[in-house]
Amino acid sequence: MIFVGLVATEPATQGCGYGDALLEAINDIMxxxxxxxxxxxxxxxxxxxxxxxxxxxxxxxxxxxGNPTWTEKPTPVQIRVQEQA
Structure with missing residues (x-):
């Protein structure tokens, strides 16, 4: 199992394919x-x-x-999985 911690690009370069290339490289390793x-x-x-x-x-x-020190509305976080091809 490989956990992908963060996929992000500078806003000015979003849509240029860098995130796609990164996930494709990780996918090849996987x-x-x-x-x-x-x-x-x-x-x-x-x-x-x-x-x-x-x-x-x-x-x-x-x-x-459930965290009494959390001052904002709870943030929904999705767990996403990509199975081996």
């Missing part, structure tokens, strides 16, 4: 090792990007839920 990868995402604007790379949402947890 397939060679016969593993799957997973990540978490708290931004629904990224859903289409992750869906296009075969990630499926398998659950959601809420960051800050």
């Amino acid at each position: 397939n060679a090792a016969k593993l799957f990868m997973w990540l978490t995402s708290s931004n629904v604007l990224n859903d289409a990007f992750y869906n296009s790379h075969g990630f499926e949402s398998i659950g959601t947890f809420y960051l800050g839920e």
Whole structure:
């Protein structure tokens, strides 16, 4: 299992294919090792990007839920998995 901690690009370079290239490189490593990868995402604007790379949402947890020191509304965080091709 490979956890993808962060996929991000500078706003000015978004849409140029850098994120695609990064996930494709990780995907090549994953397939060679016969593993799957997973990540978490708290931004629904990224859903289409992750869906296009075969990630499926398998659950959601809420960051800050039940934490008395959390001062904001709980943040939904999706758990997404991409199984080996």
